[in-house]
Amino acid sequence: MSEDIDITELETPELLELIQDDLYDGLAEEVVASVNELLARGMTPYDLLNQGLVAGMDIVGVDFRDGILFVPEVLMAAKAMKAGMEILRPLLVETGAPQMGTLVIGTVKGDIHDIGKNLVSMMMEGAGFNVINLGINTDVEKFLEAVREHKPEILGMSAMLTTTMPYMGTVIEALEQEGLRDQLLVLVGGAPLNDAFAEEIRADAYCRDAAVGVETAKKLLAIKRGQLN
Amino acid sequence: MPSGRKGQVRVGTNLLQAARELGVELESICGGKQTCGKCQVIIEEGYFPKHGLTSRSDHVTDLSALEREYDQQHPLDGRRLACAAQVLGDLLVTVPEESQAHKQVIAKAATERPIDVDPAIKQVYVEVKPAELGDPRGDWERLAQALEDQWQLRDLVIDPKTLITLQSKLREGEFAVTVTIWQDREILRLQPGYQDGVFGLAVDVGSTTVVAHLCDLRTGEVLGTQSAMNPQVRFGEDLMSRISYINSEPQGLFRMNRSIIKTLNDLAEKAASEAGFTLDEITDVVIVGNTVMHHILLGIDPVQLGMAPFALATYSAQDLKARDLGLNLNAACRVHTLPLIAGHVGADNVGVMLAEAPGEQDGISLIVDVGTNAEIILGDRTQVLVASSPTGPAFEGAQITHGQRAAPGAVDRVRIDLDTLEPRIKLIGHADWISPGSPPPPIKATGICGSGIIEAVAELFLAGIINSRGHFNQGSAVSSPRILLDGRTAAYQLVDADLTASGSPILITQEDVRAIQLAKAALYAGTKLLMDQRGVKTVDRIILAGAFGTFIDPFHAMVLGLIPDCDLEHVVAVGNAAGDGARLALLNRGMREKAVRMARSATYVETPLETKFQDEFVAALNIPHATHKFPHLAGRLPESPEGNKRQPRSRLRSRQE
Numbered sequence: 001m002s003e004d005i006d007i008t009e010l011e012t013p014e015l016l017e018l019i020q021d022d023l024y025d026g027l028a029e030e031v032v033a034s035v036n037e038l039l040a041r042g043m044t045p046y047d048l049l050n051q052g053l054v055a056g057m058d059i060v061g062v063d064f065r066d067g068i069l070f071v072p073e074v075l076m077a078a079k080a081m082k083a084g085m086e087i088l089r090p091l092l093v094e095t096g097a098p099q100m101g102t103l104v105i106g107t108v109k110g111d112i113h114d115i116g117k118n119l120v121s122m123m124m125e126g127a128g129f130n131v132i133n134l135g136i137n138t139d140v141e142k143f144l145e146a147v148r149e150h151k152p153e154i155l156g157m158s159a160m161l162t163t164t165m166p167y168m169g170t171v172i173e174a175l176e177q178e179g180l181r182d183q184l185l186v187l188v189g190g191a192p193l194n195d196a197f198a199e200e201i202r203a204d205a206y207c208r209d210a211a212v213g214v215e216t217a218k219k220l221l222a223i224k225r226g227q228l229n
Numbered sequence: 230m231p232s233g234r235k236g237q238v239r240v241g242t243n244l245l246q247a248a249r250e251l252g253v254e255l256e257s258i259c260g261g262k263q264t265c266g267k268c269q270v271i272i273e274e275g276y277f278p279k280h281g282l283t284s285r286s287d288h289v290t291d292l293s294a295l296e297r298e299y300d301q302q303h304p305l306d307g308r309r310l311a312c313a314a315q316v317l318g319d320l321l322v323t324v325p326e327e328s329q330a331h332k333q334v335i336a337k338a339a340t341e342r343p344i345d346v347d348p349a350i351k352q353v354y355v356e357v358k359p360a361e362l363g364d365p366r367g368d369w370e371r372l373a374q375a376l377e378d379q380w381q382l383r384d385l386v387i388d389p390k391t392l393i394t395l396q397s398k399l400r401e402g403e404f405a406v407t408v409t410i411w412q413d414r415e416i417l418r419l420q421p422g423y424q425d426g427v428f429g430l431a432v433d434v435g436s437t438t439v440v441a442h443l444c445d446l447r448t449g450e451v452l453g454t455q456s457a458m459n460p461q462v463r464f465g466e467d468l469m470s471r472i473s474y475i476n477s478e479p480q481g482l483f484r485m486n487r488s489i490i491k492t493l494n495d496l497a498e499k500a501a502s503e504a505g506f507t508l509d510e511i512t513d514v515v516i517v518g519n520t521v522m523h524h525i526l527l528g529i530d531p532v533q534l535g536m537a538p539f540a541l542a543t544y545s546a547q548d549l550k551a552r553d554l555g556l557n558l559n560a561a562c563r564v565h566t567l568p569l570i571a572g573h574v575g576a577d578n579v580g581v582m583l584a585e586a587p588g589e590q591d592g593i594s595l596i597v598d599v600g601t602n603a604e605i606i607l608g609d610r611t612q613v614l615v616a617s618s619p620t621g622p623a624f625e626g627a628q629i630t631h632g633q634r635a636a637p638g639a640v641d642r643v644r645i646d647l648d649t650l651e652p653r654i655k656l657i658g659h660a661d662w663i664s665p666g667s668p669p670p671p672i673k674a675t676g677i678c679g680s681g682i683i684e685a686v687a688e689l690f691l692a693g694i695i696n697s698r699g700h701f702n703q704g705s706a707v708s709s710p711r712i713l714l715d716g717r718t719a720a721y722q723l724v725d726a727d728l729t730a731s732g733s734p735i736l737i738t739q740e741d742v743r744a745i746q747l748a749k750a751a752l753y754a755g756t757k758l759l760m761d762q763r764g765v766k767t768v769d770r771i772i773l774a775g776a777f778g779t780f781i782d783p784f785h786a787m788v789l790g791l792i793p794d795c796d797l798e799h800v801v802a803v804g805n806a807a808g809d810g811a812r813l814a815l816l817n818r819g820m821r822e823k824a825v826r827m828a829r830s831a832t833y834v835e836t837p838l839e840t841k842f843q844d845e846f847v848a849a850l851n852i853p854h855a856t857h858k859f860p861h862l863a864g865r866l867p868e869s870p871e872g873n874k875r876q877p878r879s880r881l882r883s884r885q886e
Contacts, residue, residue: 067718067739070699070746072847072855110536112837113619115846137537160619162473163535191621192469194264196295 007037019084020056024063026076028083035084045088046097049128053084057126064123065211071119074210078122085125099130101221104146105156106134108167113160113190116210120156120189123210124217129154140174147180153224154217157203159190169201176202185220189213235280244270244289244311244322249463256328256633261312263295265627266303268311269328273321280321288318303630327633327675327730346449349412349563349818350427350513353380357404368396376408387416388561390552394419409512412818417512417561428452428510430497430558431815433577433808434518434526436600437462437625437634439492440808443500446513449816452504455496460488461525467622468521468602472535475525485525490555497558511558514551515565515815517807519575519602523566526554539572546825565821567814568828571835573617578604580810581774582827583820585803588613592769595756596806597792599624599679599773599781603752606831607759607768613827614763616834618755623748624679631735633676638730640674640681640723641780645688650709652688652723654681665725673730677723677737680780685737686745687785689721690852693867697852699746701739715739746850749791753854754845755836756793762834770799774806787862790853794861 007015015034022030031053038048060077063069069077092099103124107117114136121133132150134142147155155175159165168188175181188198189207198206204220207213238247245268248255256267276283289309292300296313299305308325357375360368369387372395376382387395398406402421409418409427427446433439440456464485465471475481501508516526524531524542527549533540551562567576567583578598587594587608596606603620606613626632626639633639637658644653644662653664659672677685689695694712696702701712701719711722713736724735760768771792773781783800786792792800803809814820836842848855859866 063717066716067743068700070743070850072850073698075847112537112835114837115843118843161535162469163476163532166476167536192262194262194295195298 007034012038012041012043016052016055019052020059023053023056023077023080023084024060026073026080028080031080031084032087035087039087039091044097045091045095049085049088049092049097053081053088053126054128057081057123060126061123061211061214065209065215071115074119075122078119078126081126082122100128101153101217102130102132102150103154103156103217104132104134104143104150104152105158106138106143106146107136107158107160108164108171109137109139110167111159111161111164112136113158116160116190117156117158120158120207120210120213123214124156127214127218129217140171143171144174144178144180147175147184152184153221154185154187156187156189156213158188160192162192165190165192165197166201168203172202185217185224187213187216187220238316240316240318242316244268244309244314244316244320246312247316248311248322248324253324254329254463255311255324263293263299263310263313266299266305266310267328267633269305269308269325270311270314271308271323271325272314273323277321282319282321284319284321288320289314289316325731327638344449344813344816345819346447347817347819348427348429348446348513348815349565349821350417350429350446351410351413352407352425352427353382353410354405354407354423355379357399357406359404368399372399372406372408382410382413385410385414385416388550390560391416391419411513411563415561417563418559426506426510427512428501428504428506429513429515429815430500430511431808431811432493432496432514432516433580433805433811434489434493434516434522435459435577435807436468436519436522439489439496440805441493441496441500442808442812443497443504443511444812444815446816451812453500455500455503457492457496459522460492461485464488466625466627468519469535471521471525472531475530476532476535482525482528482530486528487555489522489526494555494557497556508558509560511562513563513565513815514556514558515567515811515821517567517576517580517811519577520569520571520573521575523569523576527566528554534572541569541572544569544571544828546821565814567810567821567824570615570828570831571617571833573602574604574615574833577807577810578606578615579824579828580807580814582606582613582831583810583813583824584806585772585774588827588830590770593763593765593767594770594772595760595768595792595795596772596774597752597756598807599752599791603755605752605755605759607756607763608831612763612832613830614759614832614834616755616759616836618751618836620748620751621744623744624683626676626678626682628744629677629682629741630738631676632682632741633678635678635680635780636675638672638675639678640676640685640735641678642782643681643684643688643723645692645694647692650692650694650707650711652711654724663728669728674724674728674735675730677735680782682737682741682745683789683791684782684785685721685723686742686852687788689737689742691788691865691867694721695742695852699742699850699852701742745789746852749789750846750849753790753793753849754842757845757849758836758839758842759834760793761841762832768793768795771795771801772806773800773802774804784865787859788853788866790849790851790857790859793857794859796861 019034064074121131125131157168186203188203193206195206205216207216234251234253236251272286273284293313296310355375357372398419398421407420407424411417429446431442439459442454443452464474521531529542546568547566549564551558551564567579569575593609598604603618605616626634639657640654641657642655651665653662659670713720718739720736720738722734726734
């Protein structure tokens with residue numbers, strides 16, 4: 001299909017729109033081609049990230065939340081996003097563009113469910129965050145170490161069992177004791193959780209799915225930054 | 230209450246708990262977390278002279294935040310979630326039909342399988358030298374000598390409870406006794422004179438259903454089968470909620486252990502009295518169950534099974550005394566539990582292996598036990614692999630908008646006409662198919678159970694209403710008043726309001742389809758990993774096991790992509806294979822050793838840790854699968870119409886320009 005379109009002939013706004021649509025369709029090669037074309041035209045990596053890739057993933061996120069897209073399509077989109085990001089990331093660092101923020105995420109100790117947490121990771125990367133994925137079966141020490149090392153704005157925790165979700169509270173208590181809690185937004189998710197549980201363990205929010213996770217992260221971060229400014 | 234129960238409960242007790250205390254079981258899938266919405270009740274208003282009380286809606290606590298949230302998504306119409314509403318004063322509560330916990334429909338019945346009868350329990354008749362002056366030996370020593378002389382049985386021990394009866398039984402029989410011996414080692418019972426008849430119980434403790442077969446240990450005959458719902462369901466539907474209950478309630482383990490022991494005593498009592506004898510006649514019991522049921526039954530805290538690395542207290546077979554567990558059978562009765570394999574692969578799976586013996590077949594057998602945790606067994610003579618895949622409770626009706634367990638009133642069969650898109654359904658408890666326009670059945674539909682939702686989703690796909698990605702097709706290609714559009718998604722109206730107990734239609738929503746996709750993908754991906762590890766591309770036969778298994782239609786299971794491609798003639802549902810395994814081990818002691826060999830030689834695969842699991846899982850989310858072919862369904866699947874392909878957004882748009 002890609003031979004139908006000559007991207008060099010498209011106006012820049014159209015090409016940005018094409019990136020968004022190709023992301024939606026999970027077409028990694030096409031996204032890469034368009035990103036390179038726009039960079040060649042002199043667009044800044046930061047504008048390209050926000051107006052192309054992030055805007056495209058926003059649409060994916062909304063349709064995932066609404067049940068129109070499902071996990072396989074979202075993963076395809078995230079892979080296309082990642083392909084585009086690989087080109088942009090070094091340029092963003094080089095140009096000193098403002099960072100969206102860093103997320104440290106892991107499935108808590110005793111729990112070996114990986115997929116839901118990986119989906120959140122990819123969606124957050126898609127939204128422009130720098131993501132440190134600690135994997136599964138993550139204990140307090142590992143969370144604390146990662147928080148100290150990477151100084152993330154957000155800590156994400158996942159649990160899929162009613163028996164393992166209390167461990168999220170254990171992590172938060174440890175963060176409080178170490179004086180690390182206040183600098184962080186703590187977001188939690190997983191099938192057996194709900195808002196009341198998140199409140200009980202003093203997390204900042206419960207996120208029902210990966211799309212809600214991205215929305216919540218952006219919203220709470222904006223509020224926090226607004227207050228800090 | 231329709232049950233007519235009444236009584237006093239403490240202020241602050243929630244209605245779910247109150248109902249339980251008064252002996253009324255309500256449906257509850259989430260175990261009281263205010264999320265499943267199954268325990269809805271109606272608070273009656275006014276003075277009720279019959280009961281001598283004034284019931285008012287403010288005699289319970291206000292709507293909780295979670296309840297409000299539930300109400301917004303699924304209007305409660307003034308009903309309350311019993312687990313949320315706490316008693317503040319006098320109340321008259323009506324439990325609507327769909328909220329009552331029904332007696333389960335149990336698809337478990339002992340099948341006739343050839344069993345070589347060689348039980349652990351034997352009876353022998355001996356004549357003992359009477360006591361006399363000058364012989365200082367005790368009666369026990371004289372009996373032991375007689376057994377050695379007449380039966381060549383040496384080094385026997387006698388159960389201390391049996392020893393107590395020794396002298397009176399010997400004299401009652403004028404020094405002739407019938408001796409019941411376990412494993413040629415231990416004397417369990419003495420009966421005066423010559424007697425014959427030894428009996429045992431084979432028990433399968435499932436998470437939702439408990440089944441006991443009373444067997445004649447000489448003939449192998451099944452004298453009676455009794456079943457009941459597992460009473461632990463009220464503490465939590467799935468295994469993890471039960472472990473959580475134990476973690477949070479100091480008395481939790483004790484309560485759950487007592488409740489299952491009581492149920493086993495009740496089942497034994499019923500089976501024995503129907504067969505016309507007393508519990509004293511039962512001297513051997515074999516029990517199978519999943520790892521959590523096994524641990525709780527033995528009084529072992531299952532906390533370690535609630536989290537990785539899922540450490541078992543022991544995976545060995547156990548030989549115990551029934552009395553130590555609190556079972557009121559013969560005072561010296563034995564209990565044998567089959568071995569376990571891994572944290573989530575239990576004695577029930579060993580029972581299935583014993584009954585189906587995949588390791589004795591030439592072709593590759595795939596056995597799936599579908600439930601909240603699906604267990605998968607794959608293998609042949611060369612190697613048998615096992616895994617457990619977390620499918621979640623969707624197949625048991627939970628997490629489904631109108632889901633329920635298999636009970637009277639549940640939709641369990643669904644057909645959708647390819648042209649009119651009209652449904653035909655069957656309800657549990659009513660034999661005939663129900664079509665729109667056919668005379669209303671005598672019972673009302675209350676919800677949809679696991680087999681119903683599997684068939685419904687497969688039929689929606691076959692009819693082209695949903696595409697292979699599980700999304701309700703858009704546009705005019707499929708149009709019917711039954712397809713209720715909701716933004717860019719939709720729902721299918723399966724049962725009209727006038728046929729349901731609640732008076733609201735029963736729908737299959739986009740979210741329901743998604744829940745089933747996730748559950749079936751976990752099962753399929755687990756199966757695929759075992760096939761890869763065994764190095765096979767196809768399987769030769771598929772066995773759908775479990776109470777649920779007897780109801781799953783092989784064709785629909787394959788269309789959905791729950792199981793891999795296979796000749797449909799070689800896909801069978803076997804019912805309670807775990808219980809059959811328990812019966813084999815009860816009637817043949819060699820089977821107990823065989824079970825241990827099978828358990829120890831099976832290769833356990835921790836599927837979620839396999840690096841390929843995520844890719845396999847994602848590919849298996851499609852219906853039936855993103856890439857795998859199903860040659861045995863050729864001609865029966867919809868020909869990938871335009872709606873089944875993803876329509877690229879802009880690239881298509883620009884071509885149209």
